[in-house]
Amino acid sequence: MEHSISQVARMAGISARALRHYDEIGLLSPARVSANGYRWYGRRELLRLQRILLLKELRVPLPGIRDIVDGEADELTALRRHREQLVGERDRIDRILDTIDATIAGLSGERTISDEEFFAGFTADKERLREELVGRYGDAVRDHFAAAEQATAGWSREDHERAAADGRRLLTRMSEARAGGVAPDDDRALDLVVEHHRGVTALWPADATAYHALGDLLLDDPQQRAMVEDVDPQLPPWLADAIKAYAVHRLGHHLD
Numbered sequence: 001m002e003h004s005i006s007q008v009a010r011m012a013g014i015s016a017r018a019l020r021h022y023d024e025i026g027l028l029s030p031a032r033v034s035a036n037g038y039r040w041y042g043r044r045e046l047l048r049l050q051r052i053l054l055l056k057e058l059r060v061p062l063p064g065i066r067d068i069v070d071g072e073a074d075e076l077t078a079l080r081r082h083r084e085q086l087v088g089e090r091d092r093i094d095r096i097l098d099t100i101d102a103t104i105a106g107l108s109g110e111r112t113i114s115d116e117e118f119f120a121g122f123t124a125d126k127e128r129l130r131e132e133l134v135g136r137y138g139d140a141v142r143d144h145f146a147a148a149e150q151a152t153a154g155w156s157r158e159d160h161e162r163a164a165a166d167g168r169r170l171l172t173r174m175s176e177a178r179a180g181g182v183a184p185d186d187d188r189a190l191d192l193v194v195e196h197h198r199g200v201t202a203l204w205p206a207d208a209t210a211y212h213a214l215g216d217l218l219l220d221d222p223q224q225r226a227m228v229e230d231v232d233p234q235l236p237p238w239l240a241d242a243i244k245a246y247a248v249h250r251l252g253h254h255l256d
Contacts, residue, residue, distance in 0.1 A: 002031060002040040012049055021050075027066050028052060051079070058085055059226060061233045085222055168231060170195050175232035176238060184241035185249065195244040196239075212247035215240035 009016045022028035023039070026050055029172035041049075049067060055065045174192050181190050200206055206214065218224050218240045229237045247253040 005039040008041045059229050131180040178238045185245035189242045191245050208247050208251035208253035212253045213245040
């Protein structure tokens, strides 16, 4: 069964203009275009559109979406992977909502909450990232995290906010470099990555191979990617490539 562009737009909750744009950039072409210029979409196109919209929910930019959907022919495998990503994002949001609800309850006098509960949702995210790194690099990561937590144990809220602001300023400078046409392996980009590498190794003494692999983690982990996309939706792939280039050219990582 085929559907007109207006029918598909209504079903998907998007505009016909968006569908025409997807066609223009090679992201989603109709099954056929009739002699009068009308676009018609079949089930195959609807499945592709569903994947596009799922990836948009994960805040993947359109160029990245095209690369993903073109590179995966198995619809079932792709949907299962997208589902895992969405479940992970839902669980992360649920944890933060639980923290907010507990804070509201405490401030309204409904119940008493401990100081630690103010940060429960964010602590859970750190635990999840730690387990992800342990899975990739082994149990030694736990000791590095423990050392980092001990080093920052005396930090005040202002210290944490200052570190977060510094990180955001660095991402902004990287975004400006990307927008200005600086390639990820250009020396100007690598000079910026120096600060990123310094921040990582302050918490975890990653060697060249591990730091190179962080480029993939930045793209694979929804939370890490979302933090970078919050500054610039197009920055994650650029930063991932810059991290890998830094590992090769400045740290001596050898590609297989």
